[in-house]
Amino acid sequence: MSEETFYVTTPIYYVNDVPHIGHVYTTVAADVIARYMRSLGKPVIFLTGTDEHGQKVEQAARERGLSPQEHCDEMVVRFQQLWRRFNISNDDFIRTTEDRHTAVVKHFLNELHSRGDIYRSTYDGWYCIPDERFWTEKDLAGGKCPDCGREVVQIEEANYFFRMSKYQDWLLSYIEDNPDFIRPDSRRNEMLGFLRRPLEDLCISRPKSRLHWGVEIPFDTDYVTYVWFDALINYVTAPGFTTNEDRFQSFWKNCTHLIGKDILTTHTIYWPTMLRGIDLAPPRRVFAHGWWTVEGRKMSKSIGNVVEPNLLLDEYGADSIRYFILREVPFGLDGDFSHAALVGRINSDLANDLGNLLQRSLGMLDRYRSGSVPASPGDGALGDLTRGLIDHAARTVDEVHGHMEQLAFDRALKSVWDFIGGANKYIDSAAPWTLLKEGKESKLDVVLYCLFETIRQVAVMICPFMPETGHRMFRQLGIADRKELHQISSLKPWGALPGGTRTFRGPALFPRIEHLPEIAMGVGEPADGEKGEGESMPEDEKNRTKARRQTDAHDDLITIEEFAKVQLVAGKVLEAEKVEKSKKLLRLLVDTGEERQLVAGIAEHYDPEDLVGKVIAVVVNLQPATLMGVESRGMLLAAEDKNGIHVLTFREDVEPGTRIK
Numbered sequence: 301m302s303e304e305t306f307y308v309t310t311p312i313y314y315v316n317d318v319p320h321i322g323h324v325y326t327t328v329a330a331d332v333i334a335r336y337m338r339s340l341g342k343p344v345i346f347l348t349g350t351d352e353h354g355q356k357v358e359q360a361a362r363e364r365g366l367s368p369q370e371h372c373d374e375m376v377v378r379f380q381q382l383w384r385r386f387n388i389s390n391d392d393f394i395r396t397t398e399d400r401h402t403a404v405v406k407h408f409l410n411e412l413h414s415r416g417d418i419y420r421s422t423y424d425g426w427y428c429i430p431d432e433r434f435w436t437e438k439d440l441a442g443g444k445c446p447d448c449g450r451e452v453v454q455i456e457e458a459n460y461f462f463r464m465s466k467y468q469d470w471l472l473s474y475i476e477d478n479p480d481f482i483r484p485d486s487r488r489n490e491m492l493g494f495l496r497r498p499l500e501d502l503c504i505s506r507p508k509s510r511l512h513w514g515v516e517i518p519f520d521t522d523y524v525t526y527v528w529f530d531a532l533i534n535y536v537t538a539p540g541f542t543t544n545e546d547r548f549q550s551f552w553k554n555c556t557h558l559i560g561k562d563i564l565t566t567h568t569i570y571w572p573t574m575l576r577g578i579d580l581a582p583p584r585r586v587f588a589h590g591w592w593t594v595e596g597r598k599m600s601k602s603i604g605n606v607v608e609p610n611l612l613l614d615e616y617g618a619d620s621i622r623y624f625i626l627r628e629v630p631f632g633l634d635g636d637f638s639h640a641a642l643v644g645r646i647n648s649d650l651a652n653d654l655g656n657l658l659q660r661s662l663g664m665l666d667r668y669r670s671g672s673v674p675a676s677p678g679d680g681a682l683g684d685l686t687r688g689l690i691d692h693a694a695r696t697v698d699e700v701h702g703h704m705e706q707l708a709f710d711r712a713l714k715s716v717w718d719f720i721g722g723a724n725k726y727i728d729s730a731a732p733w734t735l736l737k738e739g740k741e742s743k744l745d746v747v748l749y750c751l752f753e754t755i756r757q758v759a760v761m762i763c764p765f766m767p768e769t770g771h772r773m774f775r776q777l778g779i780a781d782r783k784e785l786h787q788i789s790s791l792k793p794w795g796a797l798p799g800g801t802r803t804f805r806g807p808a809l810f811p812r813i814e815h816l817p818e819i820a821m822g823v824g825e826p827a828d829g830e831k832g833e834g835e836s837m838p839e840d841e842k843n844r845t846k847a848r849r850q851t852d853a854h855d856d857l858i859t860i861e862e863f864a865k866v867q868l869v870a871g872k873v874l875e876a877e878k879v880e881k882s883k884k885l886l887r888l889l890v891d892t893g894e895e896r897q898l899v900a901g902i903a904e905h906y907d908p909e910d911l912v913g914k915v916i917a918v919v920v921n922l923q924p925a926t927l928m929g930v931e932s933r934g935m936l937l938a939a940e941d942k943n944g945i946h947v948l949t950f951r952e953d954v955e956p957g958t959r960i961k
């Protein structure tokens with residue numbers, strides 16, 4: 301166990317943005333590494349937040365008739381709520397409009413000014429209004445903004461500048477001497493290349509005649525601070541720079557910034573030189589991950605393919621998405637989000653490999669040992685097969701650790717899944733059913749114990765990635781209250797699971813998904829009347845989408861026998877209530893001849909009280925599913941049109957359980 305601290309940050313997201321899968325990616329990655337480090341016993345700070353100053357915020361607030369602060373206070377909630385739904389365990393959430401932050405920004409400005417590193421001069425050059433960035437003539441790409449490709453305007457105005465150029469040589473040697481500072485290597489090389497050209501000074505002010513919404517420059521109140529200069533400082537504000545020096549010093553030296561590759565220059569050129577200017581060391585590491593596209597295309601509002609994370613959560617739940625985004629693509633490379641790939645991972649990795657290991661093991665323990673884990677076997681009782689499994693466990697713990705230190709999330713998960721595969725093979729080879737038949741009771745005990753210690757080790761290792769699943773597994777293993785058995789630090793030496801633990805069989809962790817859900821349809825097609833940034837959908841993609849829709853609508857005729865497979869009955873609603881923390885879901889208790897719990901996405905259309913006593917139509921032979929942690933055994937029927945959702949009800953008081961044909 302190490303007392304070494306760990307500090308991880310995400311970018312602070314623009315408060316105006318609608319959170320999407322890209323924001324989810326960085327935040328989930330930071331959450332996973334924070335949870336992993338806590339599980340090792342390290343003191344951790346995990347910081348996320350919002351970037352709230354600047355022209356775009358001022359403008360959006362004006363358009364809504366609100367003050368910029370009121371606008372920010374409303375918008376920030378979308379991020380905070382989404383992070384709760386994704387089980388993000390941030391220790392702090394910083395907003396750049398908070399006093400604790402603006403005070404530190406002013407401290408930076410005063411320090412740099414008094415040291416002569418901030419000076420006033422006239423800026424004569426190009427400016428990208430939407431990006432709020434100055435560019436020199438040689439920066440421009442074909443006369444346009446090199447970052448966003450939009451028009452730039454020429455301006456001449458007096459401003460304040462940070463002497464960034466002074467630190468060029470220092471920064472170059474710092475990056476050369478510290479190969480782990482910028483990760484991955486491709487990004488490090490990119491920045492070394494960037495630094496081969498002369499570094500300009502950085503314009504860090506905006507005159508109030510153009511922009512009010514920012515941190516006022518303390519030594520000239522006609523100006524506010526450039527948003528990026530303000531925003532980067534959040535990373536030292538939160539752990540206590542100038543307010544809690546001890547805490548700040550102990551965490552800052554172990555800071556990892558997770559960012560997307562879009563904001564590499566600000567984090568690895570501006571930021572370390574700003575820190576150097578006031579004698580602070582750079583963060584330990586800046587890791588720039590890759591870019592997500594959706595169904596093969598750039599995410600764009602005009603294409604209409606921005607993946608709305610709340611809809612994904614309703615459909616798949618937090619853990620499946622968390623698993624998918626970190627397993628599918630090596631951290632650092634670009635990735636593509638597609639529903640088909642996500643459903644594929646859920647079915648093969650989660651439902652099949654992991655789900656089956658747990659279900660078949662719990663089933664055997666129930667049948668052979670009434671759900672009680674046998675005592676931990678002594679060393680002498682272990683055969684080669686079991687020794688192989690135990691070695692595999694130890695190897696996996698080490699591999700996962702090595703990968704996590706490098707933020708190689710996909711490899712860490714692959715190691716755990718190799719181990720899960722090993723455990724499934726162990727069952728097949730050890731064949732507990734044969735041991736039972738042959739009366740080899742003590743051998744059977746060894747196999748069952750080792751299987752359950754294996755499952756505990758798997759649960760501990762996947763818990764940072766899939767916290768709900770990890771905790772469900774702990775409950776099923778009967779160790780929900782034994783927090784010390786949930787920690788990575790409890791995996792070595794092997795065998796911490798106590799004999800005599802009583803397990804519980806629950807519903808499948810991840811029910812298989814047989815069809816692509818409705819929200820998967822139509823993704824990638826331009827919204828009516830809109831063209832996607834000059835691109836059009838490739839012909840073969842159009843045809844595939846069309847074919848899929850036609851099949852759904854008309855061609856897929858079924859026989860009466862096939863229809864009869866769906867068991868539809870009348871059910872009387874006994875209870876209805878909102879599912880905690882969910883906007884859309886209601887939990888219903890329905891009498892369908894037996895009491896049955898359903899979860900339905902109708903909370904935005906029905907008051908729970910209005911449903912009680914109604915007789916509705918229910919599919920009762922649907923595989924159970926768990927939504928927001930609540931099990932649903934069946935599905936009610938409803939129609940959705942432009943006015944909302946209408947639950948199908950009977951006018952007459954039909955006897956509950958009556959078959960609908």
Ligand code: ME8
Nearest residue numbers: 311312313314322323326351531532559560591592
């Ligand atoms: O840049 N793929 O905020 P922002 C992967 N406020 N990651 C993506 C992504 C995509 N398609 N789209 C966004 C800002 N991201 C500044 C940051 S920090 C001091 C100030 C993620 O709201 C990725 O982490 O534009 C990227 O760096 C960040 O969102 C940009 O968020």
